[in-house]
Amino acid sequence: MQSVDVAIVGGGMVGLAVACGLQGSGLRVAVIENHLPQPVAPDAAPELRVSAINAASEKLLTHLGAWPKISERASCYHGMEVWERDSFGQIAFDDKSFGFSHLGHIVENSVIHQALWQRAEQCSDITLMAPAEINQVAWGENEAFLTLKDGTMLTARLVVGADGANSWLRGKADIPLTFWDYNHHALVATIRTAEPHQAVARQAFHGDGILAFLPLSDPHLCSIVWSLPPEEAARMQQADDEAFNQALSVAFNMRLGLCSVESERRVFPLTGRYARSFAGHRLALVGDAAHTIHPLAGQGVNLGFMDAAELISEIRRLHREGKDFGQHLYLRRYERSRKHSAAVMLASMQGFRDLFAGSNPAKKLLRDIGLKLADTLPGVKPQLIRQAMGLQDLPSWLQ
Numbered sequence: 517m518q519s520v521d522v523a524i525v526g527g528g529m530v531g532l533a534v535a536c537g538l539q540g541s542g543l544r545v546a547v548i549e550n551h552l553p554q555p556v557a558p559d560a561a562p563e564l565r566v567s568a569i570n571a572a573s574e575k576l577l578t579h580l581g582a583w584p585k586i587s588e589r590a591s592c593y594h595g596m597e598v599w600e601r602d603s604f605g606q607i608a609f610d611d612k613s614f615g616f617s618h619l620g621h622i623v624e625n626s627v628i629h630q631a632l633w634q635r636a637e638q639c640s641d642i643t644l645m646a647p648a649e650i651n652q653v654a655w656g657e658n659e660a661f662l663t664l665k666d667g668t669m670l671t672a673r674l675v676v677g678a679d680g681a682n683s684w685l686r687g688k689a690d691i692p693l694t695f696w697d698y699n700h701h702a703l704v705a706t707i708r709t710a711e712p713h714q715a716v717a718r719q720a721f722h723g724d725g726i727l728a729f730l731p732l733s734d735p736h737l738c739s740i741v742w743s744l745p746p747e748e749a750a751r752m753q754q755a756d757d758e759a760f761n762q763a764l765s766v767a768f769n770m771r772l773g774l775c776s777v778e779s780e781r782r783v784f785p786l787t788g789r790y791a792r793s794f795a796g797h798r799l800a801l802v803g804d805a806a807h808t809i810h811p812l813a814g815q816g817v818n819l820g821f822m823d824a825a826e827l828i829s830e831i832r833r834l835h836r837e838g839k840d841f842g843q844h845l846y847l848r849r850y851e852r853s854r855k856h857s858a859a860v861m862l863a864s865m866q867g868f869r870d871l872f873a874g875s876n877p878a879k880k881l882l883r884d885i886g887l888k889l890a891d892t893l894p895g896v897k898p899q900l901i902r903q904a905m906g907l908q909d910l911p912s913w914l915q
């Protein structure tokens with residue numbers, strides 16, 4: 517029977533961030549992860565799964581010592597443009613107008629994962645158990661008991677559920693989940709464009725679809741996230757390259773000229789999820805285990821990283837004060853603050869999704885006027901940009 521202070525189930529990006537953040541706190545940490553990460557070759561073509569990483573997450577990853585490695589393959593973007601197809605509604609941002617050096621980075625998920633994994637490997641107080649799968653969990657008064665599939669047994673004062681959207685741990689703890697279908701599937705692919713992207717992230721709303729072009733290091737390469745009704749996404753996944761390229765270039769108003777697909781196309785069903793509790797007796801949920809949102813604003817893992825930052829700060833503070841950080845009573849502060857942030861984000865994404873759904877002419881006129889006003893009225897854009905960069909809601913540990 518091994519004994520640790522914090523057992524993290526799920527060594528994805530968010531779980532590993534929690535582990536790295538507890539390094540040096542005097543606590544022993546174990547990470548239980550299903551899969552061993554695959555190393556990313558420096559000259560490999562861009563991976564299909566990327567994330568738009570905002571300034572707040574960059575701050576956290578810098579604090580954790582993972583950013584130098586990540587930045588080797590990250591592409592910085594300096595501008596953002598959002599518009600509705602066939603209309604005058606448009607809003608644009610650039611970093612210089614607001615005194616920032618950049619607005620964010622597009623990074624392959626595997627690069628972030630690998631950098632955090634390597635950081636965790638270097639820490640003597642973190643034990644990485646992989647490939648390993650949890651089989652049983654029981655919560656006692658003073659500790660939790662975990663059994664892995666290979667028979668290994670573990671006790672911990674706190675179990676962190678970082679095991680993703682279909683969290684096994686959330687189910688075992690009987691935490692109810694509110695969920696809803698966005699009626700969108702996201703098609704992801706890597707696209708070569710005739711015109712250079714000029715380090716601008718772009719998003720077009722068209723009919724019932726939302727199309728994001730995220731700029732990669734090569735000035736003519738973008739990663740796309742194309743959210744479409746499920747049957748439309750399936751049709752676009754199966755279309756031959758020529759038909760796909762044509763439909764994509766049209767949906768994107770030919771902003772970057774002709775597009776040509778350079779990778780396979782993968783499709784992800786999109787579901788909104790919100791766990792009724794983010795904490796319980798000797799349990800805290802973080803990242804997708806606690807909430808999932810529509811990728812239209814590229815905020816899912818950013819929200820998860822802020823859960824990690826808040827939880828790290830709370831555990832470290834409670835431990836310094838000699839408190840038993842596994843008690844629900846002490847985890848309530850974490851729960852309150854993160855539930856609030858997730859609820860605000862989920863509501864805003866739903867608002868956007870509803871506002872841009874359908875082609876009712878009156879509604880279309882209203883949203884185009886809204887976009888135009890947001891683009892021109894003084895004071896609106898600085899607020900929006902700070903929100904997108906995660907600077908409005910920065911956990912105290914990162915301030």
Ligand SMILES: Cc1cc2nc3c(=O)[nH]c(=O)nc-3n(C[C@H](O)[C@H](O)[C@H](O)COP(=O)(O)OP(=O)(O)OC[C@H]3O[C@@H](n4cnc5c(N)ncnc54)[C@H](O)[C@@H]3O)c2cc1C
Nearest residue numbers: 526528529530550567568679680803804814815816817818
């Ligand atoms: C199409 C798409 C585009 C997106 N774009 C963005 C974006 O631009 N910006 C952004 O911020 N977010 C984005 N997101 C969201 C982001 O990808 C997720 O929020 C993020 O990956 C969640 O990370 P996580 O560590 O919480 O969970 P996961 O990445 O799901 O990690 C969970 C880990 O737990 C492990 N695990 C699961 N069960 C067990 C078990 N029983 N035992 C042991 N280990 C287990 C898994 O192997 C996995 O490694 C996007 C999502 C989608 C679908």
